[in-house]
Amino acid sequence: MRTFVSAIATVLGILLAAVAVPAIWVDRNVVQEDGFVRLAAPLGKDSEFQRKLAAAAVGTIDTGSAPGFLSGLIQPMLEKAAESMTGLPGYPAAWEETLRRSHRLSFADPAKDSQPGASASSLTLDVAPLVTLGSEEISRATRLPLDPPKQTLINIGHPAQREWTERLATYAPMGYVLAIGSVVAFLLAFVAARRRWTVLLAAGFGGLALAGLWGIGLQLGSARAQATDTGNAVANMFRDEFLAAAGADFQTWITTTAAAGAALAAAGIVTLFASRKRARTSR
Known part of the structure; x- marks a missing residue:
């Protein structure tokens, strides 16, 4: 026995x-925010990923408030801002905040989620901190007041995968x-x-x-x-x-x-x- x-x-x-x-x-x-940030933080050091992410973030900056005669100068400034963003002192903090916001969106409880524009996909990158960083850099160079959005979302995955994140969290x-x-x-x-x-x-x-x-x-x-x-x-x-x-x-x-x-x-x-x-x- x-x-x-x-x-x-x-x-x-x-x-x-x-x-x-x-x-x-x-x-x-994955489920815990600090662990997710620790795991994903090194991604911001990948040069190719940095370049594409910065370009995507800067490309969302609204320059509609700029005078028409400056329109020809704005695009080169946007490109320059995208290239130089990863070298700015505030980039590491902006990248970490991007990861934290993205985690909160992706693992938010749908019943309690009150964030406007929150995505239903399995993982959503909110690159608003990077957009803000780029906007501040352009504003310093042009003296133009730019109002960055509170959210700038890049969806990763498909809406059906939201169920998986809920299961993981549970x-x-x-x-x-x-x-x-x-x-x-x-x-x-x-x-x-x-x-x-x-x-x-x-x-x-x-x-x-x-x-x-x-x-x-x-x-x-x-x-x-x-x-x-x-x-x-x-x-x-x-x-x-x-x-x-x-x-x-x-x-x-x-x-x-x-x-x-x-x-x-x-x-x-x-x-x-x-x-x-x-x-x-x-x-």
């Missing part, structure tokens, strides 16, 4: 861990409960086992198997996400860069799990030989 309970608890612990670890990663790095935090359940299951398996080295071996090989499955799932999921065209060049670039950053970050979790699995398996083997040595000595 003890062996049966130990086996069931070990399998349950592995199954719970299989869901808990990805869920916790998603909650910490279910990802449950990963912590599943993780606790997994730990409790392994402890029960260890206590109930007649041969505790079997639990260590099973947990170790289970960890290695999970690392392999997560690695395959990461590749398949990234490929599927990249195959979806957003219809916007900037949005496509952000998606690709974010997926690459997310994949690299989750890969460290996969590697850690594989290392932990290998350590547990090694501990199981050592415990096995130690128990056999004690058995021979006691004879």
Whole structure:
């Protein structure tokens, strides 16, 4: 009976861990605002992405208040502002604020969302902070008063994907409960086992198997996400860069799990030989 309970608890612990670890990663790095900003912040350092994002942001600046005789000068100034924006002292702060606003829009509760113009897509970039930065630069150069909009949205994904963000926000935090359940299951398996080295071996090989499955799932999921065209060049670039950053970050979790699995398996083997040595000595 003890062996049966130990086996069931070990399998349950592995199954719970299989869901808990990805869920916790998603909650910490996608659902939570600070984690999302930390993960996506390096995207603003990519020169090609910077250039296209700055051009898209500056291109939305309303110059209708400029006198007609200056119209020929405005376009070159807009282009110059787009090229120089990423070098401005205020760019890092504007990029971080863009990410924070975008996260709040994308993970807002539809029932409570009171922000005008909020998108229903899975991820919406609000580049208004960058537009404001570009407007201020143009105003300093031309002395023209420009009134930047409070929101400048670039949609990433499709409206149907909004359901996925709602599911992530709802279910990802449950990963912590599943993780606790997994730990409790392994402890029960260890206590109930007649041969505790079997639990260590099973947990170790289970960890290695999970690392392999997560690695395959990461590749398949990234490929599927990249195959979806957003219809916007900037949005496509952000998606690709974010997926690459997310994949690299989750890969460290996969590697850690594989290392932990290998350590547990090694501990199981050592415990096995130690128990056999004690058995021979006691004879």
